[in-house]
């Protein structure tokens with residue numbers, strides 16, 4: 001019953017509207033953001049620029065909702081999605097890592113304690129990939145040598161284009177009109193007005209940094225196993241399982257079990273990260 | 279077309295060693311915290327250690343109470359000389375040479 005009611009909600013519409021708002025507010029905050037002075041310009045938005053805090057918050061939360069509602073949408077329409085071709089399905093699943101990279105680079109660009117650490121960790125994970133690691137890092141992050149240049153480029157252009165490319169066919173078919181969602185939009189605006197986006201300035205003697213919320217489980221796992229396994233193979237295993245998760249598949253059940261256990265484990269790691277080292 | 283692209287992307291321009299001038303006052307048994315390194319002075323000896331954790335690169339901090347360095351990401355610990363005291367990091371922190379200058383509150387740190 002509850003599942004039916006939740007399934008009937010317009011997750012996809014909300015996700016798309018959040019994306020629109022995220023894109024527009026992204027341009028707005030981008031006007032005062034400078035990749036050469038990442039932390040200064042990001043905190044100046046909060047402190048110095050009139051309504052800067054509001055727009056940063058709007059950009060932050062609309063982006064989070066874009067991803068979260070996207071996931072809810074996938075879950076709600078999973079049965080219907082069985083009719084689309086494997087290629088279309090693959091493209092849509094690949095949207096998720098792309099969205100996560102958009103969120104992740106956004107965190108890093110803030111360059112506060114959380115963002116900086118998350119960026120450095122990502123850089124080291126990429127470097128740990130055999131053979132192509134340093135090329136990958138040089139192309140994607142390379143913060144220690146190039147500051148925020150690469151991250152900025154990919155946040156504002158590359159991953160957005162990739163997302164549009166992957167989701168194009170899907171978005172073309174489903175039109176969403178802003179005027180039908182005025183309530184949702186007002187709620188989001190109000191929320192951003194009241195709740196500030198996080199910012200953790202570097203403090204001397206800081207003992208524990210928690211990364212972006214979706215990165216916490218990974219950060220915890222990196223404590224125990226090598227960066228290549230924890231940072232690359234483990235996430236890719238989930239992605240591959242999702243790509244093949246189709247009802248006509250012979251391995252549908254085992255894949256479903258794998259995905260659920262993966263997520264459960266990730267949740268446990270996240271809770272551990274939040275509770276056991278503070 | 280692929281080979282040139284491959285070579286291009288995989289090329290790393292080496293960093294030049296930097297000499298950084300820092301200001302601040304250091305007495306014996308004190309520490310000066312900068313963004314990328316910490317400078318220590320003990321028994322008239324001066325040295326700097328990098329603040330980039332050798333595990334995954336987070337910025338480590340000096341914990342005054344225990345007189346050691348600790349990384350906020352996975353709590354690796356290092357001695358003030360840069361040696362690993364507790365994992366997950368397994369490599370020592372790079373050390374840099376520090377030289378005093380004529381002015382008592384200015385030092386030159388060579389980052390290699």
Ligand code: FES
Nearest residue numbers: 331333334349352
């Ligand atoms: S990055 Fe320092 S302990 Fe992991």
